[in-house]
Amino acid sequence: xxxxxxxxxxxxxxxxxxxxxxxxxxxxxxxxxxxxxxxxxxxxxxxxxxxxxxxxxxxxxxxxxxxxxxxxxxxxxxxxxxxxxxxxxxxxxxxxxxxxxxxxxxxxxxxxxxxxxxxxxxxxxxxxxxxxxxxxxxxxxxxxxxxxxxxxxxxxxxxxxxxxxxxxxxxxxxxxxxxxxxxxxxxxxxxxxxxxxxxxxxxxxxxxxxxxxxxxxxxxxxxxxxxxxxxxxxxxxxxxxxxxxxxxxxxx
Amino acid sequence: xxxxxxxxxxxxxxxxxxxxxxxxxxxxxxxxxxxxxxxxxxxxxxxxxxxxxxxxxxxxxxxxxxxxxxxxxxxxxxxxxxxxxxxxxxxxxxxxxxxxxxxxxxxxxxxxxxxxxxxxxxxxxxxxxxxxxxxxxxxxxxxxxxxxxxxxxxxxxxxxxxxxxxxxxxxxxxxxxxxxxxxxxxxxxxxxxxxxxxxxxxxxxxxxxxxxxxxxxxxxxxxxxxxxxxxxxxxxxxxxxxxxxxxxxxxx
DNA sequence: CCTCAATGGTCTAACACTAGCCCAATTAAC
DNA sequence: GTTAATTGGGCTAGTGTTAGACCATTGAGG
Numbered sequence: 065x066x067x068x069x070x071x072x073x074x075x076x077x078x079x080x081x082x083x084x085x086x087x088x089x090x091x092x093x094x095x096x097x098x099x100x101x102x103x104x105x106x107x108x109x110x111x112x113x114x115x116x117x118x119x120x121x122x123x124x125x126x127x128x129x130x131x132x133x134x135x136x137x138x139x140x141x142x143x144x145x146x147x148x149x150x151x152x153x154x155x156x157x158x159x160x161x162x163x164x165x166x167x168x169x170x171x172x173x174x175x176x177x178x179x180x181x182x183x184x185x186x187x188x189x190x191x192x193x194x195x196x197x198x199x200x201x202x203x204x205x206x207x208x209x210x211x212x213x214x215x216x217x218x219x220x221x222x223x224x225x226x227x228x229x230x231x232x233x234x235x236x237x238x239x240x241x242x243x244x245x246x247x248x249x250x251x252x253x254x255x256x257x258x259x260x261x262x263x264x265x266x267x268x269x270x271x272x273x274x275x276x277x278x279x280x281x282x283x284x285x286x287x288x289x290x291x292x293x294x295x296x297x298x299x300x301x302x303x304x305x306x307x308x309x310x311x312x313x314x315x316x
Numbered sequence: 317x318x319x320x321x322x323x324x325x326x327x328x329x330x331x332x333x334x335x336x337x338x339x340x341x342x343x344x345x346x347x348x349x350x351x352x353x354x355x356x357x358x359x360x361x362x363x364x365x366x367x368x369x370x371x372x373x374x375x376x377x378x379x380x381x382x383x384x385x386x387x388x389x390x391x392x393x394x395x396x397x398x399x400x401x402x403x404x405x406x407x408x409x410x411x412x413x414x415x416x417x418x419x420x421x422x423x424x425x426x427x428x429x430x431x432x433x434x435x436x437x438x439x440x441x442x443x444x445x446x447x448x449x450x451x452x453x454x455x456x457x458x459x460x461x462x463x464x465x466x467x468x469x470x471x472x473x474x475x476x477x478x479x480x481x482x483x484x485x486x487x488x489x490x491x492x493x494x495x496x497x498x499x500x501x502x503x504x505x506x507x508x509x510x511x512x513x514x515x516x517x518x519x520x521x522x523x524x525x526x527x528x529x530x531x532x533x534x535x536x537x538x539x540x541x542x543x544x545x546x547x548x549x550x551x552x553x554x555x556x557x558x559x560x561x562x563x564x565x566x567x568x
Numbered sequence: 569c570c571t572c573a574a575t576g577g578t579c580t581a582a583c584a585c586t587a588g589c590c591c592a593a594t595t596a597a598c
Numbered sequence: 599g600t601t602a603a604t605t606g607g608g609c610t611a612g613t614g615t616t617a618g619a620c621c622a623t624t625g626a627g628g
Contacts, residue, residue: 078362078364078487080491080494081360081487081490082362082363082370083499084362084490084494084499084502084503085353085356085357085360085506086370086378087378087379087499087503088378088379088380089346089353089379089380089381090342090346090349090380090381093614094341094342094614094615095614095615097341097342098341101337101341104337105334105338108333110330110334110336110337112330118338119575119576120576121575121576123338126339126340127338127339127340128341129342129615129616130617131616131617131618132578132615132616133614133615133616135576135577135578138576149576150576150623150624151575151577151623151624152574152575152623152625153572153574153623153626154574154575154625155574155576155624155625156575156576184497184498185497185499185500186500188496188500189500189501189504191448191452192445192448192451192452192496192498193444193448193501193504194448195447195448195451195452195549196443196444197444199444199447199448200440200443200444200447235333238333238336239332241336242332242336244440244444245436245437246437246440246441246444247335247336247339247437248437248438248440248508248511249437249440249444249445250336251336251339252441254333254336256500293553294546294549294550297447297545297546298545298546301451301455301545345585346585371604371605372605372606382585382586382587383588384585384586385584385585385586387606387607387608390606401606402593402594402605403593403594403605403606403607404592404604404605404606405593405594405596405603405604405605406596406604407593407595407604407605407606408604408605409606
């Protein structure tokens, strides 16, 4: 059945575009999406261990949901051991979650939990978005303040204790996206990062890898500060490729 | 008020990360989001003028919403003149919308309708995401089939009639993202494109610009086929920068 | 010891959304 | 014509979500 204006040569290829555009409008119900979002804040370390979430009323407004739904999500996270909720003035929902110190055995399981397709999707997505963000930032003119933030993140990471490393690494990568001034881009990078955070947490932190990562981080910042988009993209790509290759090795 | 584990130096910078992560969970209610999604399919030309949307029952499943909500959205688009809905077998929701042939006067209005902040956000977002997608695709090994799709999109665009140009241009850019094999990336590119589609539609299509765009498209494909991520990123950046500069000029 | 501001805990009425069912219209094929 | 398949149109009962009010608890400061 070929309609009057639907030429046959289009129909075949456009089916892919249809899948892309006519995807689910919502990832789940409000409760599920809220749990995901809070987990993002916790697992990415945006709210550090021991710190507390904003008050329920305030947070509900920020997330654009009702307090009832937010409370359901918080209770779920409390029961799952991520939060400690205390009443009264100076109370609140405190983060109790501490990212696991990984043993190698976990990695295989975590990779297996995620589908092969989802894993490659997440890795590709992250690669594209973070490379793009770094290149855009390198191509834009930076104020001295922006440069300072970048350098600061780098030294934070160098001086980090092991238990703070992942959190500060996330902060480093997220800052690159935020410094572009595009909230859309920053949100997308945070999203991409969350999709691989469980995997990253399961990778053992060996001294060799940390030193390798440190020099790659330096290369990224240097390229951005030098205003060299190509070098920035390449530096980020090399940095992420190390992780990606390691994870892909577990797909066999 | 500095909590026990919240060090003062973190608090300042992390507020930006909080904004990034604790953003609204939902862009609107199901009805509004559905309208947006259908408009995306229509305005991007994924469903060509004269073609019809999938049957309501099927579409509702794809979008993950109830038929009632879908029907409300369709009715809204019908009343707004985007769709013509016919009952009975071989009926359906047919696209009546044809992208406007722009006069220059519109552009100023469309740019003004969008906030300055939203505009730069959208342009930055698109730049990062499309550059990243092209670079990733160039870095991956392509099958002969994938190469054929790319070349095909290019010739489609070269041979396009004026009224089909925007649609095929969208298809070209979308295909780059889809060929990476990452649905997440493809969806994000579609999203980025929609955010500037009203603007693109308002830009007059001058012969000079079309020729310019054509050679840029060729450069993009050549770089991807040559497996050169740096060249691919640069080619896409140059291509998009032309549009971005034109639009930014209207911000004064 | 009291007070009071900030915070989590709970309830209710209204509204949004869903799943599933059946009806109505249309048209190709017989 | 008649039929049958496909499609939009409409209804209902049940569940998810919201807005807003009010209660309960906590702890710093007077």
